[in-house]
Amino acid sequence: MKPQTVLERAENRFGWQLVAPSLGVIGLLILYPILYNVYLSFFDVQLVGDNVFVGLENYQRLLTDSAFYDSLTTTAIYLLGTVAGTTLLGLGAALLLNQDFPGRNVVRGLILLPYFAPVISVVFGWQFIFDPVNGVYNYMVVEVFNLTDERMNVIRDPDLGVIVVIVFDIWKHFPIAYLLILSKLQSINTDLYEAAAIDGHGPWGRFWHVTLPELYFVLGTIVILRFIWNLNKFEEVFLLAPNVQTLPIFTYYTAFTGVIDQGLAASVSVIQFVLLCGLIWFYVKKVLKW
Amino acid sequence: MRLKTLLCGAAAGVALMATSAAGAQSIELWTTETQSDRIATIQLLVDTFMALNPSVTVEVVAVDENDVPTQIAAAAAAGTLPNLINAGSELMVAFGEEGILDQAAATEMVDRVGRDRFFAGALNMHRNPETGEFYALPFHGWIQGIWYRGDWFDEAGLEPPNTWENIRAAAEYFHDPAENQYGILIGNMADSFAEQVFTQFAISNGGRQFDADGNLVFNSEEIREALEFYVDLAEYAPPGPQTWRARDYYIQGRMAMFFYSTFIMDDLALAEIAASSLTAENFAELAGGSFDPELVEHTRMVPIISNAQDAGYGVVVSMGIVDSDDQAETEAAQQLLSFLYEPDSYITWLHMAPGGMNPVLRDIAANDDYMADPRGIFARYGTDSIQEIIAGLEAIQTFSLVDGQLFPASGEIFARQIIPQMIFRATWEDVPVDEAVAWAEAQMLGVIGE
Numbered sequence: 020m021k022p023q024t025v026l027e028r029a030e031n032r033f034g035w036q037l038v039a040p041s042l043g044v045i046g047l048l049i050l051y052p053i054l055y056n057v058y059l060s061f062f063d064v065q066l067v068g069d070n071v072f073v074g075l076e077n078y079q080r081l082l083t084d085s086a087f088y089d090s091l092t093t094t095a096i097y098l099l100g101t102v103a104g105t106t107l108l109g110l111g112a113a114l115l116l117n118q119d120f121p122g123r124n125v126v127r128g129l130i131l132l133p134y135f136a137p138v139i140s141v142v143f144g145w146q147f148i149f150d151p152v153n154g155v156y157n158y159m160v161v162e163v164f165n166l167t168d169e170r171m172n173v174i175r176d177p178d179l180g181v182i183v184v185i186v187f188d189i190w191k192h193f194p195i196a197y198l199l200i201l202s203k204l205q206s207i208n209t210d211l212y213e214a215a216a217i218d219g220h221g222p223w224g225r226f227w228h229v230t231l232p233e234l235y236f237v238l239g240t241i242v243i244l245r246f247i248w249n250l251n252k253f254e255e256v257f258l259l260a261p262n263v264q265t266l267p268i269f270t271y272y273t274a275f276t277g278v279i280d281q282g283l284a285a286s287v288s289v290i291q292f293v294l295l296c297g298l299i300w301f302y303v304k305k306v307l308k309w
Numbered sequence: 310m311r312l313k314t315l316l317c318g319a320a321a322g323v324a325l326m327a328t329s330a331a332g333a334q335s336i337e338l339w340t341t342e343t344q345s346d347r348i349a350t351i352q353l354l355v356d357t358f359m360a361l362n363p364s365v366t367v368e369v370v371a372v373d374e375n376d377v378p379t380q381i382a383a384a385a386a387a388g389t390l391p392n393l394i395n396a397g398s399e400l401m402v403a404f405g406e407e408g409i410l411d412q413a414a415a416t417e418m419v420d421r422v423g424r425d426r427f428f429a430g431a432l433n434m435h436r437n438p439e440t441g442e443f444y445a446l447p448f449h450g451w452i453q454g455i456w457y458r459g460d461w462f463d464e465a466g467l468e469p470p471n472t473w474e475n476i477r478a479a480a481e482y483f484h485d486p487a488e489n490q491y492g493i494l495i496g497n498m499a500d501s502f503a504e505q506v507f508t509q510f511a512i513s514n515g516g517r518q519f520d521a522d523g524n525l526v527f528n529s530e531e532i533r534e535a536l537e538f539y540v541d542l543a544e545y546a547p548p549g550p551q552t553w554r555a556r557d558y559y560i561q562g563r564m565a566m567f568f569y570s571t572f573i574m575d576d577l578a579l580a581e582i583a584a585s586s587l588t589a590e591n592f593a594e595l596a597g598g599s600f601d602p603e604l605v606e607h608t609r610m611v612p613i614i615s616n617a618q619d620a621g622y623g624v625v626v627s628m629g630i631v632d633s634d635d636q637a638e639t640e641a642a643q644q645l646l647s648f649l650y651e652p653d654s655y656i657t658w659l660h661m662a663p664g665g666m667n668p669v670l671r672d673i674a675a676n677d678d679y680m681a682d683p684r685g686i687f688a689r690y691g692t693d694s695i696q697e698i699i700a701g702l703e704a705i706q707t708f709s710l711v712d713g714q715l716f717p718a719s720g721e722i723f724a725r726q727i728i729p730q731m732i733f734r735a736t737w738e739d740v741p742v743d744e745a746v747a748w749a750e751a752q753m754l755g756v757i758g759e
Contacts, residue, residue: 066382066407151548152489152558168487172549175498177737262498262550262737275379276726281386 053292060286066279077286087287090269093181094250097188097265100181102245104189106238109196114230116197117204127201134194142258145187149174180260187259188249196241203237204230239307243299250295266291334641335366337391341374341626347661354657358648365641375500378403378724385409392642394629395448397501398434399709401627402720405437405444411632412442414639418630419443421643422650422670430703431625431669438715445629446646449659449666452612452623452701453505455493456559456573457566459609469609470566473513473538473616480545483565491558492545494567498552499726499733505622506568507732508708511535513620518708518753519716525757528750531617536742540735550737560604570624571698574664577605578686605689612701623705625669652676663687667699674699718757727752 023031060077062070081087116127133141149156151172160166173179207230215225253267264272266287274284303309340351348371355367370391372380377396381404384390390409394401404410415435419427431447455470461483462469470476470493480492496503516531547555547564556573558564613621628649630642648654650670656679659666663686668674680687680695687695709719722728731749734740740748 066385152491152555152563153561170486170489170548172547172551175550275382279378279382279725 056285056288056292059282060289062282062285064281064285066281070282073282077283078290080283081286081290086264087269090264090266093263094265096181097185097256097263098246098249100185101188101192101249102242104185105193105196105245106241108189108193109198109241110200110234110238112193112197113200113204114226117201130197131194133191136191138191138254139258141191142187142255145183145259146174149183174260175262177262180263184256184260184263188252188255191255192245196245199237199241200234203234207233236307239302243302243307246302247295247299250291333366334364334637335368336393336638336641336645337368337370338393338395338645339370339372339377339380339391340395341372341377341397342395342661343371343373350657350661354649354654355645357654358645361648362644365644367645375726378726381409390631392631392633392638393645394445394631396626396629398445398447398625398627399707399720399723401435401445401629402709402715402717403724404629406717406721409631410444411630411639412437412440412444414630414643415445416442418446418643418646421647422446426670426672428669428671428703430705433713434625434707434710434715435627436715438717444717445627446650447625447669448628448649450623450625450669450702450705451570451572451665451667452621452698452705453509453568453570454610454612455566455614456569456608456610458559458607460607461565462609469611471611471613471615473510473614476566476614477538477542477545479565480542484545486548489563491547491564492566493542494546494551494553494555494559494564495539495542496552496568496729497539497543497546497732497736498550499729500552501726501729502553502568503729503732504723504726505570505624507535507539507728509568509614509620509622510539510616512622512706512708513614513616513618514538515617517711518719518722519711521712521714523716525750525753527753528746533742533746536732536735536746539732540742543736550733562604570665571667572662572665574690575662575686577608578684578689612698620706621701621704622707623702624707625702625705626666652678664690664695664698667695667702669702721756722753725752725756727756 059070061072061074063073063076064070112130116123116130148154149172151157151170156173157170161168161170171179174183211229211233212225215229220228251267252265253271256263256265257268257271261268270284270287270291273287274281338351338355340348342348342351348369351369355369359365359367374396377394377400381390381394385407394404394410401410405412419432424432427447431450432443435443435445435447437444455476457470457479462479465479465482467479467482468475470479476493482492483490484492496506511532514531514535516527516529516535518525518527520526547558553569555564556567556569556576559567560577613619628646630639630646633639633642649658652673655668655670655673656676659668659673659679660682663682663684668679673679674696680692707719708722709716727749730752731745734748735742735745
């Protein structure tokens with residue numbers, strides 16, 4: 020390494036001074052909570068009094084707890100359902116609205132509404148739709164179409180609730196997928212479609228050989244973003260169907276209800292964090308090939 | 310230059326602190342009254358107090374009753390506890406055991422209000438068995454019962470739902486899901502309502518958490534039978550996990566019985582007032598909606614359930630003073646409490662929910678101003694039934710009281726919502742009753758062992 024001149028050293032120092040505030044803020048607001056959470060996961064946390072170091076006991080208890088595996092399964096179902104659902108519906112909507120038809124601009128705007136609507140008001144609306152006695156869902160299923168003669172409390176049922184939560188998430192978030200895909204669709208060079216047509220490809224071939232490869236990275240970005248968001252998603256699931264225990268909800272119940280066990284909850288968060296980091300690394304390397 | 314600025318800043322800071330110390334003492338009151346009209350009344354009382362005591366500023370924070378343990382735990386960890394907590398006595402005992410409450414200050418307040426003025430039963434629910442001090446002050450109370458359609462029962466020739474057999478028979482009779490009609494509402498979401506309803510059944514079967522020697526005896530035949538019965542009874546409830554909000558189905562005429570506190574007296578009477586304006590005459594689109602304008606008259610209540618023994622359940626809501634290093638804060642909190650126990654402010658508070666908030670002070674129960682509530686709800690139900698409810702408060706049984714002795718660990722168990730989780734598991738997660746009860750007892754042991 021070449022010895023630095025006085026000027027270079029001064030410049031280096033100045034550079035560090037410039038980034039120091041940002042580093043400080045990041046350290047305080049991001050690194051510290053993460054590290055503190057990892058630290059807590061090795062303790063039996065006492066609300067009043069001193070924490071007791073227990074080593075890996077929290078992790079051992081977690082890995083032998085069937086409720087944790089149930090929560091992992093629920094999370095997997097939720098993630099697969101919502102990520103696939105929002106991406107496919109967003110893609111479909113974008114392809115449709117990329118065609119020219121009268122009133123297209125109005126539809127393009129309207130389709131964004133679910134994404135903009137405040138979570139809490141929409142959640143109350145959905146809860147009312149699925150109310151077992153007065154809701155329109157049971158009215159349609161039981162009284163109008165006679166699909167079944169038993170009214171169900173779909174939203175609060177621990178098994179069925181996850182389906183409602185998935186449908187809700189798809190409905191609420193497909194507009195963001197649609198928006199990203201549509202903007203990419205509009206920038207695809209029409210020459211490519213002409214060239215494909217000359218090569219003898221029909222609409223399906225053009226979609227497969229032009230549209231999809233062009234959308235590859237946009238779709239990849241959507242999938243990873245939705246994945247990160249939904250693995251950490253709390254408010255929608257908790258407000259809509261508190262009996263659906265994805266990992267963040269499971270963490271909340273462990274940390275703040277029943278036998279309040281914040282050490283155990285911290286270890287759930289650590290596992291969730293590691294899982295997320297691992298999946299993102301794999302995805303970025305293999306799918307996005309960055 | 311820099312030094313000068315720093316000095317000026319420091320001087321200004323010290324001056325500001327001095328004024329705030331001499332000027333306003335600021336305290337925080339957490340209450341489980343979350344309805345906006347009740348918060349408005351509490352705010353009015355607090356504003357009056359602040360006008361009379363300009364040196365104290367009070368902030369009122371409403372917290373949902375199911376979130377109180379969580380919020381207190383978080384606040385304790387963060388060092389941001391309020392100065393006064395207004396919540397159920399079981400929670401208060403738990404907080405006292407956790408070392409959050411200033412029991413000496415509470416005991417002093419009991420004497421300041423007048424120890425003889427309190428009903429003995431309500432006071433005993435707050436007495437620390439080890440020190441004889443009080444965890445908190447009883448403030449008001451309600452009792453629970455089965456509210457039912459007396460007219461339907463008469464028509465069907467059914468007995469009032471006062472025993473397990475009568476309850477089950479009536480629930481079965483009125484349950485007709487094909488017609489969207491249901492037998493009974495019991496709580497089986499994992500929340501306090503579930504525990505309150507279940508406790509009455511468990512105690513009516515002789516079930517206990519602790520025996521007189523303080524041994525945990527929850528995993529017993531009595532509790533297993535009660536849970537078995539409870540899970541079966543859920544068959545006659547509206548679909549899926551339910552909580553107190555489903556009382557609306559009763560008001561709609563879709564349900565025959567529901568468990569509820571005496572708070573419903575207010576709601577039913579108000580529903581009656583609302584009904585007189587909610588008619589097809591005023592709202593054409595309501596033509597199909599059914600509302601029984603005589604619902605109040607048709608509604609009856611059974612406060613005691615019997616099986617192996619009689620059981621009445623209720624909750625006393627208390628005022629707890631949070632332990633603070635700052636003596637001035639504690640004094641300000643006591644000052645506010647003194648004000649709230651004065652007859653005028655106390656009666657104003659109780660009138661927020663006539664029937665639901667019943668006095669724990671003897672002289673107030675007999676006070677004419679108290680009996681003359683502004684909305685005339687007491688007049689509608691009659692003086693006798695109100696006095697009966699107040700008397701019922703003295704006879705309530707909970708898991709924490711055994712033969713008049715308080716077991717504080719029971720409050721801790723309540724705060725951890727172990728029984729609601731047990732009910733949820735047994736009802737919705739197909740966990741066999743034996744296993745669910747054994748699980749609950751293991752969890753309770755964990756709480757006691759801490």
